[in-house]
Amino acid sequence: MPEFPYSRLRRWPDVEAENLQAYDATDLLLVDRALALAAERGLDGSEIAVIGDEYGAITLSLTDAGLRGIRVHQDLATGRRALARNAAELGIDGFSAHELAPSLLDGARVVLLQLPKALAELEEIADAVARWAATDAVLVAGGRVKHMTLAQNEVLGRSFGVVQAQRAERKSRLIVASEPKEVPVVSPFPVTAEHEGLTLVAHGGAFAGAKLDIGTRVLLDVLGVSRGGALRQAQGPGSGEGPSWVAEPVEASPTSPTVLDLGCGTGALAVSYALAHPDARVIATDRSAAAVASARATVAANGVADCVTVTHDDAASEVPTASVDVVLLNPPFHLGASVHTGAATRLFEASARVLRPGGELLTVFNSSLGYRSELTRLIGPTEQLHRTPKFTVTRSIRRS
Template identity: 75%
Template sequence: MPEFPYSRLRRWPDVEADNLQAYDATDLLLVERALALSTDAAITGDEIAVIGDEYGAVTLALIDAGLRGIRVHQDLATGRRALERNAEELGLTGFHAHELHAELLAGARLVLLQLPKSLAELEQIADAVARWAAPDVQFVAGGRVKHMALAQNEVLAGRFDLVQAQRAERKSRLIVAGGPLPVPDEPPFPVVVQHEGFALAAFGGAFAGARIDIGTRVLLDVLGSGALRASPGAASPTVIDLGCGTGALAVSFALAHPSARVIATDRSAAAVASARATVAANGLVDRITVTHDDAASELETAGADIVLLNPPFHLGASVHTGAATRLFEAAARLLRPGGELYTVYNSSLGYRAELSRLVGATEQLHRTPKFTVTRSIRRG
């Protein structure tokens, strides 16, 4: 059988750069282990679930090897689109996309996972596998050694009787778990925490969990101090929380401005599920729409009066400003002429000039040694 052409895989529509690729050694180890297990244990493609396959390297390599019917869960909208695009480019079919629900895992005898950064996300995934997969499931999780910790083994040991770390290869390592332990009646997520003025709900993969992260807190304080214009373009302004996370900005704004039409959007499925749970916890289901999308690509151009943004500065484990730039470009597309973008970012990144170039005149509203808040007015 010819070797799978990993080098043909692309990250698109995610950021692409010379130092970013669409696969790593962990993907190769997961594929090698899956192919060996599929032969030794007679596991068929429809008994395999793949979680966290960022751009499709694991899924498509297994399909190329003859396994069909693989179930896949990817958190990011960009990853889902990249998988579809890569499959089309290589002429491969034979996978089905699912959310992190029972349909993904029911009857699965082999679950492959690219280890997430968050222990809470790993806890949610481990609970889901133990809760819904087959009793004889083999759960194989892998990651880059430099990003792995013993705490990951401990999380898996909370849901599986047998957890064995394998020898490191090519700077990656696999952890194999089996023997699901009894699970509680209710899944451990979402977690709901009451903050001053509103509640936040979070699933395991949501950034900052049910806490208000520091940057969001700074932006909330600035908006609450009167920085927002008294007449933001309309009696019932359309407001977009771009990269909404758990929905703190969207909910806070909706509670403070009852006439506003608020849309919260994020590329992370865990964030979207969390934001929807947050919206429900605050009784705002009729006033806030939450969408899973890549940089709000499906929202109306020039339809927003206000955009709220706390952009990421990481792409996976890499520090990269490309993610923020894509969101600045998205904000420029979403805002009507004269509309306002409120952004909080790490002061060291100095985004003001880029915001002025991509969106319009930008002024600093607040600055601390760690965070800066700006207002950009969309040029006509």
């Protein structure tokens, strides 16, 4: 059998660069172990599930090797689109996409996992495998050695009786978990937390979990929106009770303003804005399926389902051009485990496309990144609203 053409895989529509590949050594180790287990257990592809296959390297390689019917779950919309594009480019079919749900794992005897960064996400996945997969299921999890910790073994040990780390190869390592344990009747996810009148709901893969991350707090303060959504009056200089630089609201459209929370996470910005501006039409979008599920639950928990719509999308690709009055953005500065500003640039470009002329982009970012000149170039005139040693908030006006 010819060797699978990994070099033909692309990351598109995710960021592409010379130092960013569409596969890694962990993918290759997982494929090799899956082929060995399939031969040993006499499995076909319908008994194999793949979780976290970033751009399709695992799924497509195994399907190309004759294992038909593999089920795959990818959290990111970019990964889902890359898998579909790579499959079409290589002429490979015979697999199916699923959410992290019983349909993904029912009857699965081998589950392959690219280890996620967050322990909470790993915990939710491990619980799902133990809960829904076959009683003799084996979970083979892999990652780059430099990103692996003993805590991952401990998390897997909560759901599996046997957890064995394998010898490292090519700077990657596999962990094999077997003998699924009995799971609690109620799944531990999603989790819920209260923040001064704002209820946040989070699945394991959502950034910051049910906490209110620091950047979001800063942006909410600048907007003059409390956690519970009420508008606050700006405090005078030196009052010590709050910011004196609360942003003036954007000039509204003739109809109800349209506000986009781009990269919404658990939905804290979208829901807080909707509570403070019940006349607004708010769209919350994120490329993470875990974030989208969390945001939808947050919207429901705060009673704003009538004015907030949550979508799973990549860089607002489904939002019409020049249709938005305000974009709220707390951009990521990582691509997977790599620090890379390309993810933020894509969201700035998306903001430029969806904003109407004169519309506003309100952004919070790490002060060390210095995005102001880039925002001016891509969006329009940009002013600094607030700066701390850690975070900067800017307002950019979309040029005509």
